Amino acid sequence: MKISGTNTYLVGRGAQRLLIDTGEGRPSWSAVLRELLAAEKATVKHALLTHWHRDHVGGVADLLKMCPEAQVYKHDGREGRLTIEDGQIFQVQGATLRAIHTPGHTTDHVSFLLEDENALFTGDNVLGHGTAVFEDLVLYLSTLEKMRNLGAGRGYPGHGAVIEDCEAKITEYIDHRRQREEEVFRVLKFGGLDNGKVRAATAAQGKPRALSPADLVAVIYPDLAEELRLSASHGVLQMLLKLEGEGKVIRDGESEKWMVRGEKAAL
Template structure:
């Protein structure tokens, strides 16, 4: 999807349904679309979902949007640095606890194409799958959705049927799955879990709301299966390295996104290797 032309409503408070408003952070990029969307849930007291980057402009906008209202919780879907770093400074301003995903810092020598992990994240309460955070007139229930990261949570707003999907499901692009923490089998299982639900609408951290959630999720699962079939076909022709697969598989895609695509191809190959479908020798992959 092409990023829409500027200006974007960075810093504005946008009330999108009675219990939900959002504020767009000024961190647009090929990986974040127009930026991270921080959601404010509630009326008299609030949950702040994915506070975003710890940038002064964004923190000022969030403080203005909150106004004099109490913040009951600052909630994070996962700990990439475009999602959780503002949690601590916002907690210092509001006195609110940090609630949500478990802390996770990946130490790896491999080059990373997604946002690196937030080393500052320190939750006061970690939500397990099915646990809830409540406020005046709202209930947010955690839905564990590992895959993009192993600690990823979505939050279901029970009063309206909305689901806050973080980076697990986005309307503008498929989620990057970066090994070793990102796991394609987990990602597919988490998609199947969401597909079995009846959520009315998805609010992702990047890009537009998803108004036909099950249709999109079904398409995403089909897309990933098609990528796997594509890998099988290409390796059946000849053994290849990932660097040789990506230009063929992602022809027409912005080349700036090829490193991220390569990581998702690696995630597919690792999953296929576990199932005994492919083998590798050094950087060369072969069909079994």
């Protein structure tokens, strides 16, 4: 089910179903769910929350009004929820889901493998359109590899259209992140994305520049809308932290600007 924004999924056949995510808490969502359950003569046995963001947990209260016996699960088990363990099995007629802890978009993020179809409910780690935001790039890339190794066919994302080739989409995500990371490093080292032209300009100036995440966004995403620049800066910062952990870049403590390790930059 999708009511303009967040996808939620009613899984299984028979009198008891599994529900993945509960949307933002809009009346239109609860009305559709109530109508669907009545038509199917079914109820929700378990509600499984992929992560804590409001647009995925906002409908829990409405769900419990409809299905007071439903058990609500979340990875960390906070706020009265039951805890989801990595590898935990949830089963109803026609569906067996295996929970997989997949931190990245958030630290509590969980994906679910529909073993009957070898399909993956990807939550917000992998979307049906665009790319995802993440809290920790190193962790996120490790999780994407973990998700790719599942070899899932179809993907059911938290936002956007169904992904017909989930493994290929995850590979696309990994390649995209690596490309962006390489671009960040190139801009720090050469001052721009065109290595040859910028190398000469840098040599003429005598020193490479130190850059902030916002500076890097301006070079790498020159046409990005103003309202998206803060989010992009967060993503660039995560790339810089990863490169710092690998010993490739350093941060100036006073200016909070970044430079390639071993190069003396003009601040």
